[in-house]
Amino acid sequence: MSLLSDLPIGGRAKVIGVAGADSVGVRLLEMGLIPGVEVHLLGTAPLGDPLEFELRGYRLSLRRSEAARVEVEVD
């Protein structure tokens, strides 16, 4: 088990769960980061943060700190 923020560029992982029931946590769920979903790290912004992910056929941007809320299982 690891965190979405630790994924290498180009890496893929499956979501296990999101930590926290505050507004960021709920927003992550609403954006589709629920258990079982495949996530693909496409790259980072030129300054190293935020990160660009692909999931459910769309592009999602998350800061490293936000991606660290998501527990994943690396494929």
Place this chain on the structure above:
Amino acid sequence: METASHIAHSPAKALTVALVGNPNTGKSTVFTALAGVRQRVGNYPGVTVEKKIGRANLSGRVVDLIDLPGTYSLAPRSPDEMVTVDVLLGRQADTVRPDSVLCIVDASNLERNLYLVSQALELGLPTVVVLTMVDLAEARGIHVDAARLARQLGVPVVPIAAHRRKGLEPLRAALTKAIDSPRRSDASPFSAEFQREVNDLHVRLNVGGGNTPRFLAERLLLDTSGYIEGDLLRPEDRATREALAAARKRLADAGQPVPAVEAIARYGWAAKVLDRVVTRQTTSATTLSDRIDRVLCHKVLGVLIFIALMFVMFQSIFSWAAPAMDAIDAAKSALVEWIEGASGEPLMEDGPLRSLITSGMIEGVGSVLIFLPQILILFTFIAILEDCGYMARAAYLMDKLMAPIGLSGKSFIPLLSSFACAIPGVMAARVIENRRDRLLTILVAPLMSCSARLPVYTLLIAAFIPGTLLIGTTFGDWEIGIGLQGAAMFAMYLVGIVAAVSMTLVFRRTILKGETPPFVMELPSYKMPSLRVVVSRVVDRGWAFVRRAGTLIFAVMVLVWAATYYPRLDTEESRTLLAEQTELETKIAALAGAGREESPEYAALAERHDEIDKHLAGEQVRNSYLGRAGHWIEPVVEPLGWDWRIGCAAIASFPAREVIVGTLGVLYDLGAEEDEASDTLREKLQNATWDGTGEKVYGVPVALSIMVFFALCCQCAATLAVIKRETNSWRWPAFTFAYMTTLAYFAAMSTYQVASRALG
């Protein structure tokens, strides 16, 4: 019966349709396609949400369309987000409950968009789903079977290409049918246990005859942020809170923990609905959008393109707007000259009414219109960047830079634009959805050194900062390197940036307490911007400025006119001078009659006449309410190193800072036409002395103190008017004014005190 027949013959009641959809789905395009450009824009009371209503004609029936803000979810966690839900539930006091909902859905991103659809269907209103971006989806190898989707959803699904006006007729037909269909009661995506808990809560909420909708009972159960609880429950309602906690506990024990259960249930539902609806051709994995993205978000290339784009945008507000602004200025002067009769008979005799028209009203209208070129240009850029999908990338690229001071990348463009002018900058802040972050951006935007501060800097730097080179060398007439004057100018920009960063940090810890805003957002696919969308957005913004902020700016300009025009000058000296002028005019007329306009005598008389004019104008202002206020505040501005004239000019420039140059011109008897490049004004300032002494008023410390004051002070009625419009409250412009004036005063005082000691 008259009443009965009246009812029978009156047209059916006005129908209302609400548009909901995710951000970047082309919702505004659909809205504009249905309603045209004639839209009513306002604000919902008490919040910063824009209320946008248009009128559409559905086969002879007039329908009000409400465009609700783009959102990923109908789960309100703030008063601004609550407005959308309140409108949809008919709980918003000033808006009738919609008869039907139009759900705008991005065909290329169906799964995530269906999350919102699943919430919208629970509202119980007749719903029509509009599929946009169908061509984009096809280009990416995604085919959507709209007919099957409609069957699975149980509501009509209409694919459209709004920018090409395709699919609008079927959409109108579907809407007409939907409006007349009964309210629906949908199968919930949630489990039976969950629905039982919602029902129990719903009953409990309405004990004693309440009418809280079931939708909100469900939100109460799901919302862990505490917002709905605070909105629905009275503080002393312990029993409901306990019941709520118990319900959540039971659900967690049953493996359906709140809040995760909502996302799991809705995405589960979406997967079922989408079964065999979407077919993907797995031919090309990378689309054109991906290839563009690889360049635009590239470590080096992406940054270079971003800087180039920002430079062009910034430069355009500065320089492309200039000809239009000059034209407005010229038109203003021509109109005044025509009325005053500079060449020929005056249209009106001199007097309070003429002065009110020329110096009050024309000046007032001019000072509203003068901002339009910058607003229109900036919003053309922003509308294009937004519509083609780059806006989200700009925020993505800049986020790392903004996050340490508690802002997100979305604040970058509003703040950058404010270096040209805070008005479009403040208006641009509406790309930031979160109210607190938008407010924070708006509060510090006026600290950015805008172009109206330049004349002040130019005049004072040229007059008091020596032109010595700090680093570098001279080749004949050419200077290469950094001079003291350039450094002083740069320092003024730095003062603004440092103040903005510090104030952001202070506000984040005090009045706008909160975490750095999250950056959980979609990066939309790139597409060609639509001309129709861009034009309608630009017109919308320009019109909103003129109508909502313009009236206020106009009123302030008229007030300023009155403060300098009254009381009328009537002293021994002025009467003597006026008598002398009458005499001069007779002599001038005699000379002109004799055809001697070229004679030195004529020139001398005319010069004397002009001199008296300028002196009287100066006397008038010095004796006006404004001039008296200058004297009155002299003790207050003395620690800044200022005399009453500077105080007076500073007061006069509170409505618009650039008028300080003209005001100084009048105060030093040079007339109002002096500009920052004027040598005479520069000399006057260099030689000005304190009243009754030979001591010079100005020096480097005073020049610096004035510049720092102008760098930090909110001397711009237009900015305050726009802040009022954007925040929908007087509180924030009042606060902005108070904090900036205080900051400017103390910063200018420390600058003067430190500089005068350091420079001896």
